[in-house]
Amino acid sequence: MKILAIETSCDDTSVAVVENGNHVLSSIVSSQIDLHSKYGGVVPEVAARAHIQNIIPALEEALDEAKTKITNINFIAVTKGPGLIGSLIVGVNTARVIALLNKKPLVSLHHTEGHIYANWLEKSGKNCPKFPLICLTVSGGHTNIIYMRKHLDYHIIGKTLDDSAGEAFDKVAKMLGLDYPGGPIISSCAMTGNEKAYHFPRVDLTQKPIRNNDGFMEESVESLDFSFSGLKTAVLREVRILEATNSLSKNKINDIAASFQVCANDILVRNTIRAARNYGIKTVLLSGGVAANEQLREMLAAAISKLDNVDFYFPASKFCTDNAAMIGAAAYQRILINDFSDPLKLIPDSGLKLIYAS
Ligand SMILES: Nc1ncnc2c1ncn2[C@@H]1O[C@H](COP(=O)(O)OP(=O)(O)OP(=O)(O)O)[C@@H](O)[C@H]1O
Ligand SMILES: [Mg+2]
Structure with missing residues (x-):
């Protein structure tokens, strides 16, 4: 076919x-x-x-x-x-x-x-991902952990409350005067940078606060959600300090890139592993543009190898x-499943939601 x-x-x-x-x-x-x-x-x-x-x-x-x-x-x-x-x-x-x-x-x-x-590309039979699974989708517009019991069955169990991971890479690159798209450039700068040079905040929403109309916390719930805006602001603050003293050198750019990258990846890995433990899955998938990030792949592979009987897949970079x-x-x-669209009626939907059609 x-x-x-x-x-x-x-x-x-x-x-x-x-x-x-x-x-x-x-x-x-x-x-x-x-x-x-x-x-x-x-x-x-x-x-x-x-x-x-x-x-x-x-x-x-x-x-x-x-x-x-x-x-x-x-x-x-x-x-x-x-x-x-x-x-x-x-x-x-x-x-x-x-x-x-x-x-x-x-x-x-x-x-x-x-x-x-x-x-699933270039895989067949026993080599295909097994259900149930979770997929960390990290791209320019989305950062989601999606739980799937079977094909085409999508449950978003974690999402970003502000920027996507890809957006964070792109915006940090812009702050550092680097080109677009920022992801690949940040990771190449990071290779010669010191990831311990700056300790950026790892925002943890494990207990997501539910606030009342006055902004006070009423209760907190288990959450697998992400937030990257605090990290982005923390990077901006460092960049401004360095710019004010004319000391944003190539070495400092590399250090910031490395410290940012490991922080963003830490956040992504932490929630994915929590989700994997909570949902009793057989497979973790990684997908989206940020899945091309070598360090993210390595960190996830290392963390998943400590779980019992959980396989890890990511697509070829291209x-x-x-x-x-x-x-x-x-x-x-x-x-x-014979789910076709009428060519006379199909119209694009710029705000389409990820829903399951069965
Ligand atoms: N090696 C890398 N490391 C980190 N980020 C990367 C890397 N390569 C690409 N990216 C990021 O991936 C993003 C692009 O991914 P993708 O093409 O899937 O996004 P999109 O299609 O614009 O968004 P979406 O899929 O959510 O609609 C960009 O933000 C880019 O910086
Ligand atoms: Mg995309």
Whole structure:
């Protein structure tokens, strides 16, 4: 079964051909980073225009690389949301037209389920993740711990109350005068920095306060939620002190990058391990752009190895950041339960919620 998958939710124009939900025949990602980096972030209008220019060449390249033709494709899959509406419209309308003209069934997906299912790419049989599982999804727009008892069954058991982990990496990079996207640059600066140079706060929401209208705490509840805004502010305070004394040297930038990175990763690992213990799972998955972070992978692997009979999976780096192959992997599961969209009616939803449809 060949699935042609399209993903245009943010600033990557991606088209892939995926066979049986796991075998990637082609994965084209036309990046717009050069267009957006001078603005320090993604400009929605610029992204939408670039998608229009890039989508047909990416489509042709994906079919060529997969050595196939549209007539040999069985299903069309596309990200319906969430994301930038102008960007989503380009992908969704392209997918609708291809599905209609070629009389192919159309599947629409949530972007985050794509990130989760990147963990099934290039795996089969016994090598696939086993349920029940939790997935730490750490990306530019989300930081969630998702509990899944079976395929397509999503329960968000932990989430960020403010910034996502990816946003924190991007904003700290900006404070340090580094390029966008910040994640890969922070981690490369961190390699030569001293992670003990600064001790940034590890915000712990284990007992999340429930406050009354006057702001007083009424009770506290068990929580697996995250918060990165305090960490971000703590970094900003150090940067301002160093700037005021003209001492924000390359070495200091590396030290701050290393100290920030280990702090953010500590927070992510701590809650994930708590969730793994509380939910009696067989597998921990890591997904989203920040899953490309080497230190996060190593820290999670070390912590999970201390749990009994829990496997750990993360996608290949090229499938951590946005790509269409992951959408093809998730689409396969929706095809198996006959969950299709009407190509005459499908519209993108920039605020789409991750819900289970069965
Ligand atoms: N090696 C890395 N270390 C840390 N962060 C990284 C690394 N590589 C990429 N990132 C971060 O990943 C994020 C991009 O991930 P992704 O493409 O999944 O986000 P998005 O699609 O914009 O958001 P979402 O998936 O939530 O809609 C950016 O914030 C980037 O800085
Ligand atoms: Mg993404």
